[in-house]
Amino acid sequence: MKLQFSDADEAFRREVRQFVKDHLPADIRRKVELGLRIEHADYVTWFRLLEARGWLTPGWPVAHGGPGWNAVQRYIFDEETLLGGAPRIIASGIQMLGPVLHAFGTDEQKKKYLPDIRQSNTWWAQGFSEPGAGSDLAAVRTTAVLEPDGQHFVVNGHKVWTSYAHWCSMMFALVRTDPNASKPQEGISFLLIDMNSPGLTVRPIRLLEGGTDLNECYLDNVRVPVDNLVGELHKGWSYGKYLLGHERTGIAGIGSCKQQLARARRLAERQGLCDDPVLQSRLAQFEVELMALEFTALRLLCDHQQSRTPGVEASMLKVRGTELRQAIFEALLDIAGPDAVPFSLEAQHLEQLDEAATDPELVALAANCLDARKLTIYGGTSEVQRNLIARATLDAF
Amino acid sequence: MDFSLNDDHLALRDAVQRFCDGEYPPEHRGQAETPARAAERWAGMAGLGLLGLPFPAEAGGSEQGPVEVMLVAQELGRALGGGAFVASTVMAGRLIALLGSLEQQRRWLPGLASGELQAAVALYEDGARYDWQRAALQARAVPGGHVLHGRKTGVPHGDSAGLLLVVARDAGSDGLSVFAVDANAPGVRVRGFDTLDNRRAAHVDFDGVQVDPAGLLGRPGEAQAAVEAALDAGTAALCAEAVGVVDALIVHTAEHLRTRKQFGAPLAKFQVMQHRLADMAIALEQLKSMACVAAMAIDADTPAQRRRLVSAAKVLVSQQGRALGLQAIQMHGAMGMTDECRISHFAKRLLVIGQLFGDADWHLKQLH
Numbered sequence: 046m047k048l049q050f051s052d053a054d055e056a057f058r059r060e061v062r063q064f065v066k067d068h069l070p071a072d073i074r075r076k077v078e079l080g081l082r083i084e085h086a087d088y089v090t091w092f093r094l095l096e097a098r099g100w101l102t103p104g105w106p107v108a109h110g111g112p113g114w115n116a117v118q119r120y121i122f123d124e125e126t127l128l129g130g131a132p133r134i135i136a137s138g139i140q141m142l143g144p145v146l147h148a149f150g151t152d153e154q155k156k157k158y159l160p161d162i163r164q165s166n167t168w169w170a171q172g173f174s175e176p177g178a179g180s181d182l183a184a185v186r187t188t189a190v191l192e193p194d195g196q197h198f199v200v201n202g203h204k205v206w207t208s209y210a211h212w213c214s215m216m217f218a219l220v221r222t223d224p225n226a227s228k229p230q231e232g233i234s235f236l237l238i239d240m241n242s243p244g245l246t247v248r249p250i251r252l253l254e255g256g257t258d259l260n261e262c263y264l265d266n267v268r269v270p271v272d273n274l275v276g277e278l279h280k281g282w283s284y285g286k287y288l289l290g291h292e293r294t295g296i297a298g299i300g301s302c303k304q305q306l307a308r309a310r311r312l313a314e315r316q317g318l319c320d321d322p323v324l325q326s327r328l329a330q331f332e333v334e335l336m337a338l339e340f341t342a343l344r345l346l347c348d349h350q351q352s353r354t355p356g357v358e359a360s361m362l363k364v365r366g367t368e369l370r371q372a373i374f375e376a377l378l379d380i381a382g383p384d385a386v387p388f389s390l391e392a393q394h395l396e397q398l399d400e401a402a403t404d405p406e407l408v409a410l411a412a413n414c415l416d417a418r419k420l421t422i423y424g425g426t427s428e429v430q431r432n433l434i435a436r437a438t439l440d441a442f
Numbered sequence: 443m444d445f446s447l448n449d450d451h452l453a454l455r456d457a458v459q460r461f462c463d464g465e466y467p468p469e470h471r472g473q474a475e476t477p478a479r480a481a482e483r484w485a486g487m488a489g490l491g492l493l494g495l496p497f498p499a500e501a502g503g504s505e506q507g508p509v510e511v512m513l514v515a516q517e518l519g520r521a522l523g524g525g526a527f528v529a530s531t532v533m534a535g536r537l538i539a540l541l542g543s544l545e546q547q548r549r550w551l552p553g554l555a556s557g558e559l560q561a562a563v564a565l566y567e568d569g570a571r572y573d574w575q576r577a578a579l580q581a582r583a584v585p586g587g588h589v590l591h592g593r594k595t596g597v598p599h600g601d602s603a604g605l606l607l608v609v610a611r612d613a614g615s616d617g618l619s620v621f622a623v624d625a626n627a628p629g630v631r632v633r634g635f636d637t638l639d640n641r642r643a644a645h646v647d648f649d650g651v652q653v654d655p656a657g658l659l660g661r662p663g664e665a666q667a668a669v670e671a672a673l674d675a676g677t678a679a680l681c682a683e684a685v686g687v688v689d690a691l692i693v694h695t696a697e698h699l700r701t702r703k704q705f706g707a708p709l710a711k712f713q714v715m716q717h718r719l720a721d722m723a724i725a726l727e728q729l730k731s732m733a734c735v736a737a738m739a740i741d742a743d744t745p746a747q748r749r750r751l752v753s754a755a756k757v758l759v760s761q762q763g764r765a766l767g768l769q770a771i772q773m774h775g776a777m778g779m780t781d782e783c784r785i786s787h788f789a790k791r792l793l794v795i796g797q798l799f800g801d802a803d804w805h806l807k808q809l810h
Contacts, residue, residue, distance in 0.1 A: 046509045047444040048738040054443070117443060322810075329809040333754045340731040344445040361724045428717070435716035438723040442696040 050117070058121050061100075065129030068094050072395060074130035078308070080409035082256075082393050083132050085168075085212045091132055092139070092165040101134070102163060104144050109155075110163055116346040119295070127300030128307070137208070138162040138169035141288045142217050145235070149276040149284055158215070158237070170210040170240065172218030172262060173285065175203055180429040182219070183229040183282065187264060189220040189236055191271070198222075198236060198274070200267040206423075210247045210260035214240050223279050235281035237273040238264075254412035255390040289424070296359050297342045297366035298420070302335050305373045312380045312406055327376055331369070338365050357437040360430040367420035368427065374414040385411045445734055447513075454506075455513045461490055462521035471522040471690075472787025474640040480525055480602065484557050487524075493531050494555025498539060502552035508675065508740035512682040512733055519686025522639075522791055526560055526599035528683065533676035534561035534607050540668040541620055541660035549656075550605060550622065562603035563672065564594035564646055572800045574609060574673075575666065579648060581610035581619050583662070587655050590621060590629075590648040598798070600644030601634025607659070608648065609669055617663025621653045628652070639794040640787070667745060674752045677799045678736035681752075681759045684795050685733045688726050688766055691788045695719065695770045698785075702775075709773075718773060725762045732758050753805040760802035763792035 050058070073087045095101040096110075103119050105111035114122065127133065134140060143162055146155055161167040178184040187202020200220055210216070216238045226232025238245070244265040249257040276284050309328060318324050345358040378385050384407045392401035393409045401408045421427040447455075465483050475483070487493055492514055497503020511532055518524030531554065538550055538561070553559030565574045579592025590610055600606070604625050612619045625632055629651035634644040660668065699710040699719060709715045732755035739751035767789030771778035778785045796802065 046446070046734060046738055048735065048742075050443050325810045326806055329806050330757070332809060333757045333806070334728075336735070336751075336754050337728040337732050337758050340735050341727050343443050344731050344734065345727070347443060347445050357723075358727075361727055364720075365724055365728070431717040431720035432713070434720035434723055435710075438692065438719050439696050439700060439710050439716075442693045442723075 050121070054117055054121060057118055058125055061122055061125040062129060064098060064100075065126055065131055068098075069129060069131050073132065076395050077130045077132055077304075079395075079398075079405060080308075080393075080413040081395050081398070085209075088132060088135070089165045092134070092136065095134075096163055096165070102139055102143060104140060106147055109147060109159065117343070120299075120343065120346065123295045124300040124303065127304045130304075133301070135208070136162075136165070136168055137171045137217075138167060138215075141171060142169050145217075145275065145284050145288045148287065149235075151272075153272065154237070154275065167215055168209060168213040170207045170213035170216040170260075170262070172204040172207060172216045172238065174206045176205055179206075180426050182285070183233070185219050185221055185233060187218065187220045188224065189222050189234060189269065191222075192268075196271055198269045198271065200236065200238065200264045200269055202264050204262040204264070205260075206250075207247075207260045207262050209258055210240070210262055211249060211257075216240055216262070217275070219281050219285050222281075226279065230282040232279050233281040233285075234278055235275040235284045236269055237275060238267065238269050242267045242269070244268075252416075253418075254415040255388075255393075256412070256416065290359070296424075297338055297362035298370055299335070299339050299342060299366065302338070302366065302370050302373060305370060305377065306331055306335065309373060309377050309380060312377065312410075315404065315406060316380055316382065316384075318380060324376075324380065331373055331376070334365075334369055338362070338369060341365075357434050360425075360433045363424065364421075364427050364430045364434070370420060371417050374417045377410055378414050381407045381410050385414075388412070445731075451509065451513055454510055455517060457490060458492065458514050458517035459520075461486060462517055462523055466521035466523045468784070471784055472640060472791065474636070475525070477602070483523065484525055484560070487527065488555065488557030492527065493557050494535075494551070495531065496539075497535055497551045497555055498547065500544070501539070501547040502555040503535075508678060508737040509734075511675075511679055512737035515679045515682035516686040516689075516733070519683035519791075520690045522687065522690075522787055524683070525641075526562070526602060528676050528679045529562050529598040530554060530560045530603065532679045533563045533672050534603075534605070536675045537563060537607050537620060537668060537672040538622070538659065540671055541665060542622075546622070546656070546659060559605055560599065560603045561605040561607060562597050562600045562644075563669075563676075564597045564600065564606050564608045565669070565673070566594065566596050568593060568595050572804045574669070575618070577609050577611050577618060579608065579610045580613055581621065581653075581662075582613045584652075586652075588619075588621065588653045588658065588662075590623070590651040590653060592648055594646045594648070597644045597646055599642055600646055601632050601642055606630070606646060608646075609665070612663035615663030618666045618669065619662045620659040620665040620669060622657045622659055623648070623651060623653055637794060639791045641794075670745065670749070671740075673799060674736075674748055675740050677752050677756050678733070678740055680795050680798060681729070681736045681755045682733040684759045684763045684792060685726070685729050687788050687791050687795070688722075688729055688763065691766060691770050691785065691792075692719070692722050692726060694785055694788070695722065695773055698774055698777075715773060718769060722766055722769065725766055729759060729762060750809065753800070753808040756800055756805045757802050757809070760796035760800075760805070764796045767792040 076083050099112050102110050103114050107113040175185055189198040189200045218236050219233050220236050222234040223232030244267040246263040248261045250259045342362055384403045387402040391397045398405050494503035495506045499505050570576045581588045581590055606623045606625050608621045608623050610619050629649045631647040632644050634642055637643050702709050736752045736755035739748045742748040770785050774785050777783045
């Protein structure tokens, strides 16, 4: 057993830190630090810088642009980029579709789509959730019917909570291709859909904090070429599961927790709360819980065979990490005190920060806190995760 | 960064597990020990080599580190066993190894390792809660050694210890010294009492106790850093013990949920129970991690680093340990309230561990 990172890991950490320091544009860093709106162009700028360094696609095979990092290196990369004020890599083409196409796509699909994902030319929408299928994803009802000539699917249905669909030119979707399958998980296929297809409409959903990053997508007789089927017909569920299981190292969000805790300490100083014993105790409690979360993530990453309930670690890390992050956001709200009340959607853009009625550091705080409620809802709610953890615990203990 | 266990670790863990399976029948775990039974088990632990585990080889030990101590404490925790392992082997042993001359180590450690002698650290005093550094028990230099005056409270397993390591205020320098005192020496009065978890502790009065120079560990007034290190080693071991207790607690609770039927269905079918169990499982993973962290911190580069990590671990162990114990009682319903049900015993041990060597609030304050 050893508590320290290896010298090689520490050297890698310094390398990432220096890269972020040298290359991340100052305005993007400022937006991240203040929790302001990050525009499409900001993400593209940062992603292309990472791609030029070979660091954008850690989950991809080395032969196709992956850096070949182990779990600890990926962990260090996440932490250092976030602590350095970089935006998260949110593009679902990079993190979700890429690994699926590498594993299950045809050569033609790989050639056609992967380069544009890597270059951030194409953003992909994740067409999974539906009004009747959230955490219970196997209940998807959007249908895809093969035309008699066998050349096209005709897709009808309604996808919802589609992040950044307005920035996306393509969508990967789970659609029902066999309505008579014996189990809900069977008879689902994985389709790639052009967002500019006739019959596909995107409508933004205005959220509680004022943002419109999520959308509804209506599919009305959308024709999709059969070449856009990934893997085998009716086997889409297994590809979807592969995709959701792929991004695990970052699931605890430890880098984000640290980022926000640093923000809390910074704001506490600005608000004159450094000597407040109640707040200091709360922050110390966060440090303890963050430390426990971090070492648990590292322990489980390093050492799968020690686990009594293998497979549910990701659920445990997600539940704990997201709940902790939400708690830190609530503390941020308390640090702001009365200054959490003024609200301006406009001032959450860096260019219009001057119009804010409060300290720029506080402008986006309440919105960020509300936005963080999504953490325990997306990717399987905390309730669904606890169901999984309980089942594994009842089996193992 | 490495949390893996090697084959020697696994073998040690299995050996302790087998010992506990034999010595602590499941239905008796947590019951008070008769002195005879305690002595028998103590001899058994000595036979396994557990009582000298971390001692230097030249003093009869096997030179194992804090990770091995952690593994042993975890298994003992699972069985609610181990008696004075933490008090004598881990804390007192460490204090002697850190402060004692080679001669002093050879005088006491082999006896501790063989089980012939048990030691306890007399640290805390009335009115000072966990702040042992405010010790008022006075050590005055006299011709032929020192004389001790004062009172120590809540010494874990203090009434079965033949050797008391007393933390005293050196009248000359105003620093802290440690004296090794024979529990039967004139002027020592040990008043043992039962603790909440069916173990033993003692208040000890020192009324003009004479200690010769061979009983002074280290230099007068300069023992604080070593006491701190020994206390951290003991705290880390308690954290590990708590992991074993919580693991057993979850085993029992999961079994109860699978077998106990209400409203025509096993409790395991009720989501509200599932989610509580899930939270217990998450907490266990966090406690395991922090027990590893605390153990590895014992050999940290700086005392400040060690203290910080151990305090962080103890905050979580104190908070979560108690919460999990009390939660498990609730999940067992009225049966959980009985002395017969093992759950109450696991809960009480966790509660006591939470209060020993600094509770959650005290350790949290160390981190401000």
